[in-house]
Amino acid sequence: MSTTITAASLQALAATLDNAAKDxxxxxxxxxxxxxxxxxxxxxxxxxxxxxxxxxxxxxxxKLGFTSRAKMVQMGVDSLIWGLLTDAMLxxxxxxxxxxxxxxxRVEPEVCFLTSRVIDRPLTMxxxxxxxxxxxxxxxxxxxxxxxxxxxxEDVVADNCSSAALVVGAFSDNLRELVNCGVAxxxxxxxxQLGSTxxxxxxPLRSVVQASQLLSKAEMSLPAGSLIMAGAATAAEALTPxxxxxxxxxxxxxxxxxxxxxxxx
Ligand code: OOG
Ligand code: MG
Numbered sequence: 310m311s312t313t314i315t316a317a318s319l320q321a322l323a324a325t326l327d328n329a330a331k332d333x334x335x336x337x338x339x340x341x342x343x344x345x346x347x348x349x350x351x352x353x354x355x356x357x358x359x360x361x362x363x364x365x366x367x368x369x370x371x372k373l374g375f376t377s378r379a380k381m382v383q384m385g386v387d388s389l390i391w392g393l394l395t396d397a398m399l400x401x402x403x404x405x406x407x408x409x410x411x412x413x414x415r416v417e418p419e420v421c422f423l424t425s426r427v428i429d430r431p432l433t434m435x436x437x438x439x440x441x442x443x444x445x446x447x448x449x450x451x452x453x454x455x456x457x458x459x460x461x462x463e464d465v466v467a468d469n470c471s472s473a474a475l476v477v478g479a480f481s482d483n484l485r486e487l488v489n490c491g492v493a494x495x496x497x498x499x500x501x502q503l504g505s506t507x508x509x510x511x512x513p514l515r516s517v518v519q520a521s522q523l524l525s526k527a528e529m530s531l532p533a534g535s536l537i538m539a540g541a542a543t544a545a546e547a548l549t550p551x552x553x554x555x556x557x558x559x560x561x562x563x564x565x566x567x568x569x570x571x572x573x574x
Contacts (some may be wrong), residue, residue: 314345323356329454335412338455338464350466358393366395373516374470376506376540383544392470400476406569411452415547417541418556420513423479425488429530432521437514443480446558450474476565488512490559492542496552502543503558513539
């Protein structure tokens with residue numbers, strides 16, 4: 310896409326997305342009005358996360374998106390994407406998630422890695438395990454700022470890949486046997502999504518390899534002790550009040566939360 314969008318416009322779009330997330334107000338997709346390319350979409354994403362950092366939020370890691378066919382098919386987007394996580398997005402395992410924090414939240418089952426060393430170059434599959442301390446069952450709550458969760462690749466990247474919140478279960482050092490583990494996400498005890506960790510790029514460790522390549526291309530590094538959300542193993546499910554939401558991953562255990570409909574602030 311050829312474009313003449315200015316740095317000032319990129320900043321303005323970042324502010325629009327940051328405000329939409331902060332005030333929980335859905336907006337129309339940006340690309341029909343503003344022609345920006347994928348590189349510029351990442352610039353908008355970085356600028357909108359910089360606003361969060363200015364408000365005191367701390368970086369905690371990164372997330373990958375569209376690492377499974379199930380998600381690509383659900384959202385109609387077929388490229389791997391990545392976004393930035395902050396501490397304000399963390400919710401407690403076993404705790405209550407207030408749906409008033411979101412516009413139209415959905416939940417998806419993921420694997421979360423904890424890094425043990427700084428990642429500052431592209432890693433191979435063989436090297437990846439050596440950069441990780443642990444893995445945990447996790448869920449991501451996504452909340453596109455765009456009306457009806459409808460967006461182009463550039464739109465969703467600018468919107469920090471729909472990141473809204475994450476719940477991470479207990480970490481274990483079982484890193485080598487994650488290739489084909491059963492994944493079950495349940496609402497009030499009923500399975501709503503069933504799948505396998507193999508749906509995540511064939512092996513969720515491949516998300517770490519991909520993350521290292523994306524970081525390197527962006528000339529960024531990831532400190533030791535960071536989280537890497539590997540991407541959803543299945544399609545996402547809409548959240549409603551009064552749910553007990555649990556995800557069980559074979560070999561990693563369970564992560565859970567409850568939903569409540571609080572009053573919007
Ligand atoms: C974009 C985020 C995709 C994943 O795990 O695939 C994602 C979206 O679905 O709105 O987080
Ligand atoms: Mg996700």
